[in-house]
Amino acid sequence: MTLLASHLYKQFGPTRAASDVSITLRAGTVHAIVGENGAGKSTTLRMLAGAVRPDSGHMTLDDAPYAPQSIVEAAARGVALVHQEITINRSLNIAENVFIGNLRSHARVFGIMKRRRMAELAQAVLDRIGVKISVSTNIDRLNLGELKCIEIARAISSNPKTLLLDESTAYLDHREVDAVLTVMQELKSQGMTIGFVSHHLSEVLAAADDLTILKDGQFVGSFAASEIEANEIHRLMVGRDLSHGTYPPHPQRADIQVPIVLQAKQLAVGRELNDISLTVGRGEILGLAGLKGAGAEALFAGIVGDEPLRQGSLDMNDAPYPPSNPRSAWQRGIAHLPGDRGNEGLIAGFSVLDNLVMARPPTRGPFFDRSRARTISNDLIKQIGIRTASADSPCRSLSGGNMQKVVLGKCLAVQPALLLLNNPTRGVDVGARVEIYRLIRQKAAEGLAIILSSEDMPELIGMSDRLIVLRQGVVAHEFASVSGIEEHDVVQYMT
Amino acid sequence: MNEVSTTTAVGDKVPQSPWHRRIQVDQLRRGFPLIFLVILIAIFTIMSPRFLSLDNLSTVLEQGMVLLVAALGMTFIIMAGSIDISVGAIVAVSALVAALTADTLGIWAIIPAIAAGAVCGLINGLLLAVGKVPSFIATMGTMVVYRGLVLYFTRGAPVSIDDNGFLWTYSDYSWGIPHSVMIGLALAVLAWCIINYTVFGREVRAIGGGERVSILTGIAVTRVKIMMFVLLGTLAGMAGLLQGARTMAATSQLGLGLELDVIAAVVVGGTPLTGGLGSIINTMLGVLIITLLSSGMNMAGVDPYLQNIIKGAVLICAVFVTIDRKKIGIIK
Numbered sequence: 088m089t090l091l092a093s094h095l096y097k098q099f100g101p102t103r104a105a106s107d108v109s110i111t112l113r114a115g116t117v118h119a120i121v122g123e124n125g126a127g128k129s130t131t132l133r134m135l136a137g138a139v140r141p142d143s144g145h146m147t148l149d150d151a152p153y154a155p156q157s158i159v160e161a162a163a164r165g166v167a168l169v170h171q172e173i174t175i176n177r178s179l180n181i182a183e184n185v186f187i188g189n190l191r192s193h194a195r196v197f198g199i200m201k202r203r204r205m206a207e208l209a210q211a212v213l214d215r216i217g218v219k220i221s222v223s224t225n226i227d228r229l230n231l232g233e234l235k236c237i238e239i240a241r242a243i244s245s246n247p248k249t250l251l252l253d254e255s256t257a258y259l260d261h262r263e264v265d266a267v268l269t270v271m272q273e274l275k276s277q278g279m280t281i282g283f284v285s286h287h288l289s290e291v292l293a294a295a296d297d298l299t300i301l302k303d304g305q306f307v308g309s310f311a312a313s314e315i316e317a318n319e320i321h322r323l324m325v326g327r328d329l330s331h332g333t334y335p336p337h338p339q340r341a342d343i344q345v346p347i348v349l350q351a352k353q354l355a356v357g358r359e360l361n362d363i364s365l366t367v368g369r370g371e372i373l374g375l376a377g378l379k380g381a382g383a384e385a386l387f388a389g390i391v392g393d394e395p396l397r398q399g400s401l402d403m404n405d406a407p408y409p410p411s412n413p414r415s416a417w418q419r420g421i422a423h424l425p426g427d428r429g430n431e432g433l434i435a436g437f438s439v440l441d442n443l444v445m446a447r448p449p450t451r452g453p454f455f456d457r458s459r460a461r462t463i464s465n466d467l468i469k470q471i472g473i474r475t476a477s478a479d480s481p482c483r484s485l486s487g488g489n490m491q492k493v494v495l496g497k498c499l500a501v502q503p504a505l506l507l508l509n510n511p512t513r514g515v516d517v518g519a520r521v522e523i524y525r526l527i528r529q530k531a532a533e534g535l536a537i538i539l540s541s542e543d544m545p546e547l548i549g550m551s552d553r554l555i556v557l558r559q560g561v562v563a564h565e566f567a568s569v570s571g572i573e574e575h576d577v578v579q580y581m582t
Numbered sequence: 583m584n585e586v587s588t589t590t591a592v593g594d595k596v597p598q599s600p601w602h603r604r605i606q607v608d609q610l611r612r613g614f615p616l617i618f619l620v621i622l623i624a625i626f627t628i629m630s631p632r633f634l635s636l637d638n639l640s641t642v643l644e645q646g647m648v649l650l651v652a653a654l655g656m657t658f659i660i661m662a663g664s665i666d667i668s669v670g671a672i673v674a675v676s677a678l679v680a681a682l683t684a685d686t687l688g689i690w691a692i693i694p695a696i697a698a699g700a701v702c703g704l705i706n707g708l709l710l711a712v713g714k715v716p717s718f719i720a721t722m723g724t725m726v727v728y729r730g731l732v733l734y735f736t737r738g739a740p741v742s743i744d745d746n747g748f749l750w751t752y753s754d755y756s757w758g759i760p761h762s763v764m765i766g767l768a769l770a771v772l773a774w775c776i777i778n779y780t781v782f783g784r785e786v787r788a789i790g791g792g793e794r795v796s797i798l799t800g801i802a803v804t805r806v807k808i809m810m811f812v813l814l815g816t817l818a819g820m821a822g823l824l825q826g827a828r829t830m831a832a833t834s835q836l837g838l839g840l841e842l843d844v845i846a847a848v849v850v851g852g853t854p855l856t857g858g859l860g861s862i863i864n865t866m867l868g869v870l871i872i873t874l875l876s877s878g879m880n881m882a883g884v885d886p887y888l889q890n891i892i893k894g895a896v897l898i899c900a901v902f903v904t905i906d907r908k909k910i911g912i913i914k
Contacts (some may be wrong), residue, residue: 393798417800431798434791436858445788446799454779497799 088149088165088248088280089114090135095144097130104130108144108306110282110299112249117271117281119295119312121288122324123516126301128284129171129253135282136168136251137161148249167247171254171284175234181222182209185240212240217273218266230379232263239270250274252283262378262582268294288317300324325517333521334549335528337570338370345369347405348505348536349390354399356382356389361560362399367505367536372527374551374569375540376577381557383540384426387507391416391423404504417446422498426509426540432494433482440464440478442493447501467496472522488519495523499530506530506537512546524550544574556580614903615852615867622871626878633881640760646873647766648673648828650866651821652840653847654773655814657865660848661777662810663790663857664710664717669818669844671728672702673837676822678732681741681832684748691748695826696819702728703815707808725841733834740833743826752827762824769817774862776813786810790857847872850900871900 090112097105105127112118112135120128133139135146137155146153148164155161158168175184182205186193193205210222218236220229229237242250252271271281271294285291291298292312300307300323307323350366360382367373375383388394390401392410401408403419410416413423425431433442440460449459464478473492475485482490491511498506511527512520527550531537541547547554554566556577564580566572626633652669659666680695687694702724709720743749754761777783785806788796797803826832851868853860875896879889 391798413798414800414802423798425798430792431794434788434795434858437788437791441784441788445796445801448781448784450781453781455781455784457779 090146090148090153090166090249090280090282092135092146093144095131095134095141095146097127097134097139097141099130103304105134105141105301106304106306108134108299108301110135110309111297112280112282113297114280115275115278116296117275117283117294119291119298120282120284120301121291121298121320122301122307123518126324126516127304128301130304131299131301132251132253132282132284133168136166138168162245162247165246165248167242167245167250169235169238169242169250169252173231173234173238175226175237177226179226181213181220181224181226181237182206184226184237185209185212185222185244187241188245209240209244212244213237215277216240216243216270218270230263232266235263235267236270239267239274243274247279249280249282252281254283254285264290288320291320292317321517333517333524334546335525337552338532348403349408349538350402351386351390352400352402354386354389354401355397355560356385357394357397358385359560360385360389363557363560363562364399365555365562367538369536370531370534372531372537372539372550372552374547374554375538375557376544376547376554376581377540377557377563378581379542381581382560383557384509385560386557387423387425387509387538387540390507391421417501420501420504421507422446422501422503422505423507424494424498424509424511426513428487428491428494428514433490433497435483435490436481438479438481439468439473439475439485439493442482443467443478443496443500446497463500464496467500471496471499471526486516486519488515488523491515492519492523495526504536506535508537508539508541510541510543511539512541512543520546544577548572548574548577558582615850615864615871615900618850618900618903619867619871619874622874622878626874626882629882630878633878638881640758640763642873642877643763644760644828645877646869647760647762648821648825648837649840649843649847649873650766650869651769651824652814652818652844653865653869654769654862655817656844656848657773657853657860657862658777658783658786658810659717659814660845660853660855661790661857661860662786662807663793663855664807664810665845665855666706666717666721666811666814667841667845668702668706668721668725668728669814670837670840670842671725671732672699672815672818673822673825673840674732674832674834675699675702675728676819677826677832677836678735678741678822680748680823680826681743684743684745688745688747689751691745692752692820692823695823696816699815699817699819699822700812701815703812703818704808706815707811710811711804711807729834732832732836736832736834738834740831742831744830749827749830752824753830762828765820765824769820770862770866773817777860777862782806782809787858787860790859792858843872846897850897 093109095105095108108127108131110131120131122128130139134141137158137160140156148166153164155164155166161168176187179187183190186205186209193201195201206222213220213222216236216239218240220233220236268290271283275281295312297309298312299309300320302324346369347366348369352364354363355361359380363382363386365373377383385394389396390410392412392415396410401410408419416423429435443464444460449456449463461478467473468475468478471492473496474489482493485493495511508527512523515523527537539547539550548569551569554569554577555562556564558581623634632638652673656666656669676695676699679698680691683694684691706721706724709715709724710717713720752761785796785801788801789803789806793803822837825836829836847868848865849855849868850871851864853864875893879892884892
């Protein structure tokens with residue numbers, strides 16, 4: 088089934104989300120839509136899926152006019168959408184989640200469910216897309232990638248001819264991305280037409296036959312994946328060549344000062360972190376690689392006192408540091424940038440100023456010192472390059488990249504000795520990434536000790552001075568230097 | 583060119599676009615409690631010309647002070663995304679303590695009365711912040727316990743307050759202004775300062791805006807939560823004292839159902855139950871609306887058996903218009 092869209096426009100309030108986008112999903116091929124955050128990828132995909140109605144432009148499906156008013160109508164025409172958020176309901180079982188959209192058709196009289204029949208049908212769908220999950224598995228045991236596969240199964244259960252996948256803010260790690268890619272290849276071999284949005288460029292190049300590049304809501308062009316180089320895609324997405332200088336240059340080892348800022352001895356935290364010893368020195372960026380659940384998050388939670396240490400001890404600046412709660416960690420000079428920006432990093436409804444001074448509000452006696460808070464936040468806005476109308480604008484009005492800069496600003500506002508970064512550029516566009524990398528490197532050069540945990544392998548290799556690979560809560564390998572290291576060198580220790 | 587691009591290209595046409603209209607609706611919504619109050623006053627003035635007299639307004643204000651003082655404290659709780667439904671019972675406890683001590687302590691009965699309220703609040707705060715019992719359940723339990731205490735010590739009989747100094751200080755007039763109104767307004771100014779100018783006020787708001795963010799950013803969430811419940815307890819203690827002085831007695835029925843009026847006042851003022859937002863000015867408007875509604879209906883001679891139906895319906899309408907339900911997404 089060929090889905091053709093021409094000259095689509097969509098405006099949200101004052102923002103032009105998509106402008107003159109033309110795209111052709113050829114039958115039985117995989118078509119990727121790429122661009123920076125805010126480029127209009129999701130909007131475009133959602134217009135194709137009927138979730139968003141275009142302001143103008145028209146679409147055809149195998150030469151028949153196609154103007155879905157809703158995703159239900161699109162699904163009836165054979166176009167199914169997999170949302171970017173995980174929409175699995177954990178209080179239902181796998182089969183119920185697969186058929187959530189039409190549970191009624193699996194009911195007997197009085198609405199009693201045909202449980203066994205439903206389980207069989209759900210298993211058939213899972214088998215068809217090549218996912219090795221049994222429907223009887225407890226849904227709490229599945230990882231995000233597997234949950235994503237359940238969502239794909241849900242979309243497939245209506246027997247669509249075209250599948251649209253939105254992954255524009257991917258929270259999946261490498262293993263999980265692989266699982267989704269495998270499913271996509273399987274479906275493609277069955278003749279499915281697939282359109283998808285992703286922010287991992289390498290995965291796009293691996294999976295796509297065609298790709299369409301968007302930039303700032305504008306249509307840049309469509310290309311055959313085999314005819315375009317990664318650097319060229321980057322250049323078209325960002326408008327400048329980023330192949331050199333995404334990451335600032337590594338300093339010479341000698342530039343890194345020796346004094347150890349934090350030393351962890353045989354630390355165990357929660358269920359994930361079992362036994363880890365490490366040190367991080369002044370001016371050093373220590374990278375932590377590992378799959379989700381390998382222990383990096385638990386390590387951070389232990390260091391800031393969000394979770395108690397099961398065993399082991401911590402020294403900070405050669406003095407014992409028993410973590411008790413995040414408050415005392417911040418007072419000790421440990422700043423923490425959490426991995427989940429929306430729920431843990433900042434309060435989106437609050438102003439930029441409110442968020443920036445949250446960790447250490449300036450005071451005059453018991454009173455909040457508003458004028459000093461303004462000076463501090465204006466300085467940070469300028470120093471970090473936060474693009475906001477003013478310090479009083481709500482963070483909600485900023486782009487993902489600028490929100491993350493606010494969280495980083497909140498950390499830097501306390502002038503920390505140690506900075507813990509958990510996926511600092513997750514959901515951040517390429518342009519803002521480069522600025523964040525420069526800033527991190529600059530702060531390290533000024534003497535800040537940094538531990539960087541990331542699922543983005545190029546980022547880890549590009550930013551770390553030293554790299555530790557975690558696997559199942561222990562250190563699997565340590566790279567004393569990252570020069571000459573390739574992604575697969577690191578990944579081999581992860582599983 | 584298509585229509586959309588033309589609209590953005592020509593700046594003059596922007597006011598016609600839907601997003602601009604939405605901003606106007608937002609501004610209207612913010613001013614709605616005030617508009618609603620004005621409409622209410624207008625209706626009651628038409629129905630009963632005596633309604634707007636200075637004499638009557640002074641009486642209405644006096645009636646509203648117990649509600650106001652308690653609602654000031656509730657504003658903090660709701661701003662932090664919590665709730666306290668034991669506030670009416672705390673008012674009763676404090677009124678009883680004031681009544682029991684007024685004969686010996688005179689006007690200084692204020693100290694045990696407020697202390698009793700603060701202790702009740704502390705218990706609520708500890709249950710929530712340390713015991714991790716959800717505030718609705720915790721305060722529902724303590725509500726029953728506090729009411730039970732009053733009933734146990736009074737055995738259902740009213741305890742009268744006879745001390746003249748006490749009664750004069752907390753319920754008489756000077757220069758034509760009820761003392762309770764002076765106290766209430768002074769406390770309102772104080773609460774306003776706490777919300778707008780102290781770190782504590784900001785921390786309360788931050789907890790309501792995002793509790794997990796607040797914890798990870800190093801805000802002493804446990805301590806702040808306990809403090810805000812103690813603050814509400816203290817203010818409820820003051821409210822109990824005023825109520826006791828007004829009725830010259832403490833009874834086990836005193837403040838019964840007050841918690842509903844208190845929560846309604848805060849919410850009708852425009853403070854959402856979801857937390858992160860709140861203002862004392864809005865709460866004061868809400869208190870005026872609730873108080874005027876009750877007394878206005880009496881003056882206008884509305885059938886007393888009809889009043890509750892009208893009151894409930896009006897409250898729902900007010901919240902319907904005040905709170906932007908589209909932004910909340912999920913309502914539970």
